[in-house]
Amino acid sequence: MHDTHVAPTWDPQQYLRHATHRTRPFLDLLARIPELPALRRPRIADLGCGPGNVTALIADRWPDAHITGFDSSADMLARARSYEGPTPGGGLLDFAPADATTWTPDEPFDLIVSNAALQWVPGHADSFGPWIDSLTPGGTLAFQVPGNFTSPSHALLGDLCDTPRWRARLGDQGRRFVHILEPEEYLKRLIDLGCAADAWETTYVQVLRGEDPVLDWVKGTALRPVLTALEDDPEAREEFLDQYRDLLRKAYPPGPHGTVFPFRRIFAVARKEI
Secondary structure (H helix, E strand, O other): OOOOOOOOOOOHHHHHHHHHHHHHHHHHHHHHOOOOOOOOOOEEEEEOOOOOOOHHHHHHHOOOOEEEEEEOOHHHHHHHHHHOEEOOOOOEEEEEEOOOOOOOOOOOEEEEEEEOOHHHOOOHHHHHHHHHHHEEEEEEEEEEEEOOOOOHHHHHHHHHHOOOOOHHHHOOHHHOOOOOOOHHHHHHHHHHOOOEEEEEEEEEEEEEOOOOHHHHHHHOOOOHHHHHHOOOOHHHHHHHHHHHHHHHHHHOOOEOOEEEEEEEEEEEEEEOOO
């Protein structure tokens, strides 16, 4: 049986191929974050910062903030460090290694934000308490996660991994990312922790272009554990991709203007009491 605990290998370039669509939910989340405590220049953590492109957007909202992006992938951090340094508004942007499954803040933060990362973290809601404890009074925890794990793109991936051809080798690799809760459960947990909370969902009806664009999309995210598991066997990797590609073509047929790919996202914003 394949070791299901091996961390997936991330490809920043592949992830950024759909940067416009991937950035939009973060901008929507950013717009709903309330003003931060004004006692000092804001201290902000971006947990699971990936290649740093959205971390840099935080400085547009809080130009003088000291913002640290945390990620467990050395490849992602290497790409993110191109954004590192002083910001035009007098702030600072830096990056550091950290795993969201074990990260505990070692200083007070005014904002802890996470964009499309917590779906990889089993039991992440159990960390809300320690994270909120680390917030300054009036500080905010805000995150968004994909909520489309029952959609064909992800369901077909899990089903294919569970077929006799792949089951022994891939195990649960096709469902490594299913650790999200429904908006109502996030809301309840955050309110129970004493926060003023808001939770909602949005389905983005995206039009993707190019050949097999849905496959290209998931190569940057949900497919990473499978690609990592098969990286030492190019022949098996191509066989799997061919089978998955055929399934996706049937589920997401291209139209005259591109391929429609609905994508549900779940959001939550929690403000700590002052």
